[in-house]
Amino acid sequence: MDLIPAPRLAVFHQDGLRFEFGPEPTLAAGPGGEGVARWLRRELGAATGWSLPAARPGAAADIRLRVDAERGRGNGTGTDAGAGGGTGAGAGPESYGITVGAAGVELAGASGAGLFWAAQTLRQLLGPDACRKAPLPGRAWSLPYAAIEDGPRFGWRGMMLDVARHFTPKDGVLRYIDLLAAHKLNVLHLHLTDDQGWRVEIKRYPRLTGVGAWRARSRWGHRASPLWNETPHGGYYTQDNIREIVAYAAERHVRLVPEIDVPGHSQAAIAAYPELGNTDVVDTGALEVWDDWGISENVLAPTEAVLRFYEGVFEELLELFPAEVSPFVHVGGDECPKAQWKASAAAQERIRELGVDGEDGLQSWFIRHFDAWLAERGRRLIGWDEILEGGLAPGAAVSSWRGYGGGIAAAEAAHDVVMCPEQHVYLDYRQAGGAEEPMPIAYVRTLEDVYRFEPVPPKLSEAAAAHVLGAQANVWTEVMEDQGRVDYQVFPRLAAFAEVVWSPLAEPQERDFARFEDRMAAAHYARLDALGVGYRPPAGPLPWQRRPGVLGRPKEGAPPNV
Numbered sequence: 001m002d003l004i005p006a007p008r009l010a011v012f013h014q015d016g017l018r019f020e021f022g023p024e025p026t027l028a029a030g031p032g033g034e035g036v037a038r039w040l041r042r043e044l045g046a047a048t049g050w051s052l053p054a055a056r057p058g059a060a061a062d063i064r065l066r067v068d069a070e071r072g073r074g075n076g077t078g079t080d081a082g083a084g085g086g087t088g089a090g091a092g093p094e095s096y097g098i099t100v101g102a103a104g105v106e107l108a109g110a111s112g113a114g115l116f117w118a119a120q121t122l123r124q125l126l127g128p129d130a131c132r133k134a135p136l137p138g139r140a141w142s143l144p145y146a147a148i149e150d151g152p153r154f155g156w157r158g159m160m161l162d163v164a165r166h167f168t169p170k171d172g173v174l175r176y177i178d179l180l181a182a183h184k185l186n187v188l189h190l191h192l193t194d195d196q197g198w199r200v201e202i203k204r205y206p207r208l209t210g211v212g213a214w215r216a217r218s219r220w221g222h223r224a225s226p227l228w229n230e231t232p233h234g235g236y237y238t239q240d241n242i243r244e245i246v247a248y249a250a251e252r253h254v255r256l257v258p259e260i261d262v263p264g265h266s267q268a269a270i271a272a273y274p275e276l277g278n279t280d281v282v283d284t285g286a287l288e289v290w291d292d293w294g295i296s297e298n299v300l301a302p303t304e305a306v307l308r309f310y311e312g313v314f315e316e317l318l319e320l321f322p323a324e325v326s327p328f329v330h331v332g333g334d335e336c337p338k339a340q341w342k343a344s345a346a347a348q349e350r351i352r353e354l355g356v357d358g359e360d361g362l363q364s365w366f367i368r369h370f371d372a373w374l375a376e377r378g379r380r381l382i383g384w385d386e387i388l389e390g391g392l393a394p395g396a397a398v399s400s401w402r403g404y405g406g407g408i409a410a411a412e413a414a415h416d417v418v419m420c421p422e423q424h425v426y427l428d429y430r431q432a433g434g435a436e437e438p439m440p441i442a443y444v445r446t447l448e449d450v451y452r453f454e455p456v457p458p459k460l461s462e463a464a465a466a467h468v469l470g471a472q473a474n475v476w477t478e479v480m481e482d483q484g485r486v487d488y489q490v491f492p493r494l495a496a497f498a499e500v501v502w503s504p505l506a507e508p509q510e511r512d513f514a515r516f517e518d519r520m521a522a523a524h525y526a527r528l529d530a531l532g533v534g535y536r537p538p539a540g541p542l543p544w545q546r547r548p549g550v551l552g553r554p555k556e557g558a559p560p561n562v
Contacts (some may be wrong), residue, residue, distance in 0.1 A: 001144065002494050002523035003124050004504035004516075005184055009370040013145035019100055021088065021141040023032045025062035026055040026137040032067035035251060036107075036115045040065075044123065049135040062104040063122075065115060071095055072110025093160040095151030095187075098122065114151070117184050121148065128526035154455065156418050156470030158257070159494065161486075164194035164268075165293070166477040167235035168486070174248050175483075178235030179531065181252040183498035188249065189257040189330060189472060192237075195267035195290040195298070199236045200258070202316050205273065205309070207235040211299075212272035215289040221439050221479060223293040225551035229481070234289075242320045250325050257382065258321050261332030262310060263300040263366045270298055276306055278340040278347065281320070285396075295335045302350045302362050307369055314373070323378055326399065333367050334384030356375040357390060364390030371396050382418070385410070399428075401474065401560030404457045410466040418469050419455040423559035425473040425497060427489050430554060431536055438488070438547035439479035440554040447538075451496040451516055473497045479552065484534045488545050491535035495524055 027179025055061035063136035096118035109115025129197040142509035198212035214234035220227035277284035371393035400407025
């Protein structure tokens, strides 16, 4: 069968026998299976027209769900997001099994999460029409006799969605949670703040969204483009929106990583509250939410007042994102220009007071403060690999984005790492050469390139490799103004990424990409069609997906492997 991501073990009946569903199949859920039963009744019910009632007393249900914790106690390394990673697959809390025979189908998961991934596989086995929102007339449903045993390679299988540069409304976030879950991805990292917008309501600081969530216009294309979209842009999530997103993700066993950027990427916050900036070197009261792309020079001032302000922000954030769904909190820590600190007498005095090593030490002081602050509240800090500069905070984890190097250094120092090197899994990078690619950014990263991505560099020692929690694909939205553009950049490459982090694949150059392409063509593009995903077709962009005349910033050749 054409399952994506590929399961660890799948055996289908050699004679092609199938279990045929009647017009009103029944469902039975054992303890711990109630959430998956609700999901099946809602999602499969919409596609098939089934109500999936409980079986009559004494009768066997056509679909049976159970949680079997013993299944997760083997020697595999599939783990919850936030636990250790590894290079195996199989047993673990997210593992599952499926058996299809004459008596129907049984789904068994080592946990509620494992059972949920089994349900996603069940939907794929039923065919692409099982992904629709309403049943097709006359459609009959059946399953091949099969035995499937499966579990993930990594516990952190994620995607970062930048909602700061271009805002994704709440319903779009919920939609992407469903798309991640359909690919057995279990982490959504939300980039909530940046120079170009603040996207989460903080009640004690209403100007963060009253002012910081809105910009007057936006650059149209890369920052080298002379074009502007003069329509004001913005939006934010109310606290109740966030609570809904959290509940929706938890029901689908997707963890959320909220990101509040410090001390750089903060112009939207400074525009809202000018006292947060370096007021002795710049007129922060004149700043507006930035309307351009790139890295703003306007960074937070290194003061106790700024720390107290952001502690207030994080206090509300932790209430919105409970530890069960968000054990990690991302603080950015990347691309922090130091020019204002160098010019600021107050910042230089602060460096002397703290006894830190210059401006890099000041940035590290910011990160270390919030590492300790979050740890006291039962959370773990994670930041971009620049947090290595000036000394890594003791309990911090690293999102290794500039290449493998930061992740290797962190893992060898016994810090946990999420691999997301831009050269391999930045999905804003263009998918092909040629003039038809819309707003082409950076190097070409094809579907095959992503399929050959390896999260664990071979130079890592075995002990260091255990600190690779997993990987995530990052989606920066400067040139993605709406859902259609995000879909185009993300898919189908996210399907390849999902197989990399779930399935036990061969070494990169030995992977059977041709077979993966066959599975995509045989079923998965049809699933994406049924799900309403505006992916890039294999033959290239459709006319409405192009952006003729809008500049990007393509780079030629292969990206450096660093």
